[in-house]
Structure formats: structure tokens, C-alpha cells
Amino acid sequence: MNIFAKYYKQILILPAALSLAALAALLVWGLKPGMDLAGGSLLQVSYPSGASTVQAVQAALQPLSLGEVRVQATGENGYIIRMRDISVTEKAAVETALGTLGEVQEQQYSSIGPTIGGEILRKGYLAIALVVLCIILFIAFAFRHVSEPVSSWKYGVIAVVTLVHDILVPAGIFAALGHFAGAEVDSLFIVALLTILGVSINDTIVVFDRIRENLRKNAEKRERMMFAELVGTSIRQTLARSINTSLTVIIMLLALYFVGPAATHYFALTLLVGMVAGTYSSMLLAAPLLVLWEKRVAARRR
Amino acid sequence: MFKLRYFSVLILIVAGAIGFFVWNGQSTQGRFAFKLGLDLSGGSHLEYAADTSNTPASQINDSLSALQMVIERRVNAFGVGEPVVQVERGGVVGTGDYRLIVELPGVTDVNKAVAMIGQTPTLEFKLVTLGMESKLTDEQGSLNPAAFQDTGLTGKYLSSSQLQFGNGSAGALASQPVVQVNFNSQGAQMFSDITTKNVGRELAIFLDGKLLSAPVIQTAITNGSAIISGKFTATEAKDLATNLNLGALPVPITLASTQTIGAALGTEAVHAGVLAAIIGFLILSAFMILWYRLPGLVAVAALLLYVVLMLALFVLIPVVLTAAGLAGFILSVGLAVDANILIAERMKEELAEGKNATIAIRDGFARAWAAIRDSNIAHIIAAVILFWIGTSVIKGFALVFGLGVIVSLLSAITVSRTFLLALGVNVEKTLGRFLMRSGFNR
16 A cells, blocks of 8 residues: 555645635735736836935825825836826826936836726636636546546546646735735736646646556556555656656746846746646645545445 | 668758857848847837727728728827737727727837827817707806717818918908818718708817817808818917828727836846746756756757747747747746656656667657647647737737747657657667666666
């Protein structure tokens, strides 16, 4: 009897606990929608001659009644100013106000109306639902010849449970980051979640594929191995490739996170967390669930 | 064996040639240079909401393409290199409002850009409802919509316009600066119909939604020209004529979002992205060679080919590269070796069963195929949905990601297989066995 067959129930505690923690973080802190989702504007400026402070910038903009204005220092003598969606005339007033602090250079400016922002969010939800649906259908199709002892659609359902875990964990981390470091979610965050859905399914497919193959081999040899043991053996056989295929992606993402452009900083982080979650979840969540389901079915038959 | 080796060398030569072509394309700044998105090259991205509520459904498409043409003319007059003007449909599934998207590379003065596009006037002619002549505006001075009836005649049907001074005999218009507009043949016909049927009624002229004047139709006008008066100064009248000539907007638009990125910030992002790609590639190569030895080295060769092919596709299609697209490419490099890992692990198992190298390689590829196919299909599903549903940022990522999946299937499977078979390792020998194993095994 291998370790997996013995402890498959206890193994489930880790992904379950992490999912609950992530869910709690999401419910308590929530995700902070960024400018491109909620509407608003962002202005990044720099003072080449230096000599300005966050407080000074804040004070200069105070008389303009722009609502909540958040100023954040960036790089050398640079500031990112976030405020509500402003008109062209209001922007001119902001520029004049900032000019009073010294020679100012504008580096980037975005202003997004609330309609467009809300639309991106709704599209994101729809896209996530569609990807999940397509993947469940696809897995059920790919594993259609596997029916004993667990029927093929159950592989699809479990793959989706695993996927939900894989995006719940990075979303939870982002809720925590939003609470403690002011991180905001933007359309790239939605892209990252969708990419995790597509990529982290790999490891689950590799494990399922091996289970499928071992089931076939068993049938050919007319051996009656316990399903739990067969799954445990499949995990052991695919462990190296599961870890290594994720590791190659993680290497690239670490490079993107540490030296890549600022615009994709949080994007890389979300993907990193999702990749790690996706790697352990195939072994520690998908496989034990499969065994658990088989036991239920077997128990009912008896 | 000889055929395989010959073929391998051919692949290497072709890869080298493609690499040279991409490299050469950059130095000349010509057709085959990389196309950078606004977030990497600097520029402005403006999104306008187009109000089509007053346009009959059958004419919406015509009006929108006319709108696009007019804006293009305006933008071109401004002298921007390679501007993009396109009409998109909003809403979750593309059934919502129409949007006009204007991209101006190199323009970072957004106020100027907005002014230049926004100046374009909309001109409308509306009949005043009989009996409502004295009730054009309500007590607050705002327009009374019930008093006006659309005639369908708008600035879309203008052929030209010019500044004129009213002649003395025209009474109130004596020596005042006015704008004479000439309709095209369709517009002239409409104007003639309207004026013939409605002699004695008032015809209101609107500019940018504001009522300019509502002169009484004295006689039928069949020559296709009209006079617009509105207490203009000579300069105002001249500007109006110029703007009308450049094209009146067939559909009113309002600015919905603006994005401007300075060139310095874009260059910085390009450098950071390229550096991340190179560092990631080097670490990844080192890992693959140290862990998977010979199959690892072959995987790196296939990966190099993958990178070259992708870069060539970027310039040939051409793909507009954005920060998100760059991230998608970096991610795809990590995914491209996945197939190699699956194959290498499989081959190891086949070798462990005592098969010789050639058979182990053939069987390893065949057995790994099911998992490779399934995971790549999952990637393609994600990429297609992202592309279908996405905004421009998301589309840029999805396109690069989806292309990467397809190209990597080619490079990882066909190319790696050819290379490995061509090398003809003998696993009976110690060195050969060492090269085909992986991890901590000797």
C-alpha cells in the first residue's frame, strides 16, 4: 500500500484550508477594482529637478475638488496620481497646479469612464465561466473511453473543482495584497486568472492521462489493483514531469516578475501563485477527490 | 539515419536564415521591424462613445463608416505617423453601443489630440413642428424636443462650404459673415423636397446639438445650396466653413476614455521585457541541459527555433506588441518546453524497459502525445476565448499566447524528434546512457 492510498483523505486538508483562507480573504477584504475596471484616471508625472514630496503634490491638487486623490511616489522624483474620471478642462487645471511645484514632465495619463470599465469586468466574468465550461466539456470528451471505476464526466467535474481552487488562491492573495499593500486588480488580473485556467489544467491532465493509461494496462493484464493505489502509483510516476513542466513556466515568470516591465509586475505575480497552486492541486486535490468519489460509488454498490 | 541528419542540418540552416531575416529587418527600420503598441512606443489611445440613437437602424453602418472616414481625414491632417481609427461595438457580447477608437502613436499631448478630433461639428437640419414656432425653448431656455422633427438631412450630405458675406438686399443678413453650404446630389434632392413641401414653415439648423437659427422657408430651393447664419464673426464663420469641409460628423461622439504613455516610459518597458526574456531563457536553458542532458540540449535547440519562428511571425503578420503581449511571449517560452519534458520523461521510462535509443525515442514521442495534445487544446481554448471576448490589451496577450501554443507544438515535437533520432545515441555505452538519463541519476 503506498503513502497516497493511505493518507489521501488527510492530504485534502491542505488545499481545503488554503481555499477557505483565500475565500475568507476575498469575503473580508474583497478585491479593489483598479482604474480600468471601475473608471477613474491616473496621471504619472516626474520632476526632473527633484525637490517635491507626496504631501506637496497632494496639497497642490487640494483646491481643485477632485474628490479622493491618491498620490504615490514612483522611481526617482516620479509620482502616480489616481483620482476620479476627469474631463479635459479639469486635466488642464491639474497640469497647471502641478506646474507650480517646478518643471513637470507628464509620463502617462489614462482616464476611463465607468461604462467601459464595468463592461470589461462583465466580459471577464463571462470569459471565466466560458473557459471553465469548455474545459469540463473537453476533459469529459478526452476521457470518454474511461468509464471504470469512475466515469469520464467526473474527471471533468474534478478538473473544474481543481481549477476553482487554482484561481481562488491567487485571488485570495490579491485580496490580502490589496488590503496590506493597496494592490488593485485590473484587466490584466482577469487575463492572469484566465491563463491560469488554461495552463494549470496541464498537470491535472498529465495525472489523469497516466491514471487512464494505468487503468488500461491493468485491464489488459487482468490485474485488480485498488483504485487508490493505482492513483498513488500514477502520481509517483508523473511527479517529476508535473514539477518540471511547472518549474519551466515559473522560471520565466520569476524573470518577468523581477526584471520585467512595471506594467506586468502584478500580472506575473498572479500567474506565479496560480502556477504553484496548479501544480500541487493536481496531486493533492484532484487525485484524492477522484479516489474519494470512487469510494463513495463503490460503497453505494455494496 | 543519413536522411535524418541531412534534414536536421537543413532545419538549422533555415532557422539561421529566419533569424537573420528578423535581425536584418530591425536595422533597416523598414517593413519588417517589430510593431510596438502604444504602451511600448508612446502615444495616445482615445475611445469615443458614438451616439447612434437618432440614426435609423438601416443607416447605422453607413453613418459609422462615414464617421470613421471623417475622423481619419482629421487625424491625417494633424500629421501623425500610422494612426489607427476604428469602430468597435461595445457590450459584453458585442451588441452594445458603438465606439470609435483612435490611436495616435507619438502624440502625448492628449489635450491637443482631443481638441483636434472634437472640433469637428455635427450639422443637422430639422423642421419646426407647426404651431410650435414660439415654443422652441422652454422657460429654462433649454430646447423643447417636441418642437423639432428630424428631416434626415445632416452634414453627411455636404459637398462643400465656404465663407460669404450676406448681400445688402437680403435684409437682416446684410454684410454679415455667413456660411454657404452646398449639398451633394442626394442632399440637394432631399433639401429640394423639404423646401418644396414646407414653404412657410421654419427649418431649424443645429450645430453640435445647439440651435443656430430657424429661418422661414420662403421658396423651394432646388439648386442644392443653403446659407447658415448665426451672428458669426468673420473668423468663426471661416473656421466653421473649414470644419464643415473637413467633414461634418454624421454621428455625434463623446470622449469615453483616454490613455497616454510617454515615449520614455515605453522604452523602459521594452528594455525590461527583453531583459526578462533573455534572463529567463538562459536560466531555463541551464536547467533543461543540467537536468535532461541530451534531450534537454535538444529541447533548448527546439526552443531557440521556437523563439526565432515566433519573432518572424510577429514581423510578418504583423503582431502589434504590447507589454501584455510581451508577457504572453515570455510565458509561452516556459510552456513551449513542456512538451519536451513530457517526451524526455517518457523516453526515460521506455529506456528503463530495456529498449534501444531509437525505439525508446519513437515510443516516447508516441506515448507522450496524448497528454501533450490534451494540454495544448486546453491552452488553445483559453487563448480563443480571451481573444474573442477581450479588449485590445487582452487581445494582444491572447494572440501571442495562442500563436505560441501552435508554433511550440511544431518546434517541440517534429523538430526535437528529428534532432534526437539524428544524433543516434548508443545507450549500450556508458556515455550514451548518461546522456539520455536525467536528474540525479548517473
